[in-house]
Amino acid sequence: MTQTSVPQERKLVTAIPGPRSEELLARRNAAVAQGVSIGLPVFVTAAGGGIVVDVDGNQLIDLGSGIAVVNVGNANPAVAAAVAAQAAAFTHTCFMVTPYEGYVAVCEALNRLTPGDFEKRSALFNSGAEAVENAVKIARAYTKRQAVVVFDHGYHGRTNLTMALTAKNMPYKHSFGPFAPEVYRLPMSYPYRDEDAGLDASGPAAAARALSVLDKQVGAQNVAALIIEPIQGEGGFIEPAPGFLAAIAEYCTANGIVFVADEIQTGFGRTGDLFASEHEGIVPDLVTTAKGIAGGMPLAAVTGRAEIMDAAHAGGLGGTYGGNPVACAAALAAIEEIESRDLAGRARQIGEIMLPALHGLAKRHSFVGNVRGRGAMLAVELVEPGTSAPAAQLAGAVNKACHQRGLVTLSCGTYGNVLRFLPPLVIGEELLKEALDLIADAFDEVAKSLPAAEAAPSPRPDTD
Numbered sequence: 001m002t003q004t005s006v007p008q009e010r011k012l013v014t015a016i017p018g019p020r021s022e023e024l025l026a027r028r029n030a031a032v033a034q035g036v037s038i039g040l041p042v043f044v045t046a047a048g049g050g051i052v053v054d055v056d057g058n059q060l061i062d063l064g065s066g067i068a069v070v071n072v073g074n075a076n077p078a079v080a081a082a083v084a085a086q087a088a089a090f091t092h093t094c095f096m097v098t099p100y101e102g103y104v105a106v107c108e109a110l111n112r113l114t115p116g117d118f119e120k121r122s123a124l125f126n127s128g129a130e131a132v133e134n135a136v137k138i139a140r141a142y143t144k145r146q147a148v149v150v151f152d153h154g155y156h157g158r159t160n161l162t163m164a165l166t167a168k169n170m171p172y173k174h175s176f177g178p179f180a181p182e183v184y185r186l187p188m189s190y191p192y193r194d195e196d197a198g199l200d201a202s203g204p205a206a207a208a209r210a211l212s213v214l215d216k217q218v219g220a221q222n223v224a225a226l227i228i229e230p231i232q233g234e235g236g237f238i239e240p241a242p243g244f245l246a247a248i249a250e251y252c253t254a255n256g257i258v259f260v261a262d263e264i265q266t267g268f269g270r271t272g273d274l275f276a277s278e279h280e281g282i283v284p285d286l287v288t289t290a291k292g293i294a295g296g297m298p299l300a301a302v303t304g305r306a307e308i309m310d311a312a313h314a315g316g317l318g319g320t321y322g323g324n325p326v327a328c329a330a331a332l333a334a335i336e337e338i339e340s341r342d343l344a345g346r347a348r349q350i351g352e353i354m355l356p357a358l359h360g361l362a363k364r365h366s367f368v369g370n371v372r373g374r375g376a377m378l379a380v381e382l383v384e385p386g387t388s389a390p391a392a393q394l395a396g397a398v399n400k401a402c403h404q405r406g407l408v409t410l411s412c413g414t415y416g417n418v419l420r421f422l423p424p425l426v427i428g429e430e431l432l433k434e435a436l437d438l439i440a441d442a443f444d445e446v447a448k449s450l451p452a453a454e455a456a457p458s459p460r461p462d463t464d
């Protein structure tokens with residue numbers, strides 16, 4: 001499965017971080033703005049398949065994919081070759097000045113691959129946030145309405161408009177206001193917490209709660225776009241209950257609201273379908289993509305119904321770098337890898353391997369409240385032992401214990417209490433199983449630090 005010259009083996013030769021990384025961290029502290037923070041301060045020299053190599057010679061197992069970006073593997077040889085060839089030919093003209101075929105070919109691929117068999121158009125940008133901003137511009141131009149509706153726990157980026165669309169204050173919004181107006185937030189379907197709150201956690205009931213807020217506080221006739229992540233990313237890998245997305249999409253269609261699926265984290269095979277909307281047969285009007293689209297090169301897109309996409313006037317969309325030719329070459333190679341190697345199928349296999357082991361953690365430790373996710377987008381939500389109160393400190397401790405064992409892991413969640421796992425879809429099975437054993441060790445270590453009555457783990461289940 002893995003095509004890389006990086007040895008597919010975990011190896012720890014120093015503490016994490018090692019001395020060379022510590023030196024670079026000191027330089028970083030003196031030179032880089034503190035607002036740009038670091039989750040795991042090992043400085044990288046190479047990466048490929050399921051391994052990240054650091055400056056001290058440590059080889060860590062990658063369970064983050066650079067936040068769901070290198071689905072096809074880091075420095076994927078096909079992507080690297082396409083990038084090199086394009087960089088040697090030309091690196092930039094600006095598509096809006098003198099165009100090139102790669103941009104058109106990426107748009108054709110997106111139009112073919114995203115859900116819906118109607119006529120589509122795409123436009124390319126640099127980052128996920130920029131794609132979301134443009135989806136809003138397009139929806140407003142099409143509907144001639146202003147309001148934008150989003151959800152609790154949603155994350156859509158760090159620009160001014162996307163900060164407004166994002167739910168979580170710290171660290172994304174705090175002290176950065178004022179934010180863009182005409183943004184309204186609805187309650188999300190969050191089955192674990194809905195049940196805990198004694199609500200009807202079914203998808204239709206959660207949708208009815210959300211749509212009632214929209215009706216009462218905004219008015220459907222004022223809404224240009226409703227934007228939702230089919231599985232929420234930064235908010236905690238929250239998978240809405242079955243039927244929730246369908247009810248929301250149906251309401252949008254009935255009320256002339258542009259339904260935008262933000263597939264920036266979930267797209268390109270990550271959840272076991274090419275796009276997570278497909279799982280329940282949802283057909284969005286517009287889809288925003290980025291991250292996994294180009295194997296690590298910066299590229300993003302808005303794709304959707306031709307009549308909506310074409311509503312913005314000529315010159316109204318674009319930017320100097322959007323759809324850069326090198327990024328487009330990378331995207332075409334990455335998309336070819338995803339399709340020809342059935343990496344969505346591989347994501348499903350990763351889920352089949354990982355989920356039983358993660359459920360085993362929940363049986364063993366009373367501080368695991370919920371295990372969830374699909375394909376290779378999986379999460380464990382940590383709580384104060386035996387309760388449902390979010391336990392951010394425990395999540396931080398487990399995350400750190402994973403790092404010490406040579407795993408690149410990430411946390412997330414509105415309450416900061418979710419560990420998320422996003423391995424590259426090309427990771428080898430042995431490496432994945434080794435990672436699961438190490439995760440189990442990390443949980444055991446943290447359990448030992450708890451008061452005895454709370455810690456007592458049940459026997460460790462067989463993770464194979």
Ligand SMILES: Cc1ncc(COP(=O)(O)O)c(C=O)c1O
Pocket residue numbers: 067126127128129130132155156157158229233234262263264265290291
């Ligand atoms: C669902 C979603 N939307 C938007 C974004 C913003 O993308 P970017 O960081 O490329 O601006 C992200 C990034 O994590 C995301 O997960």
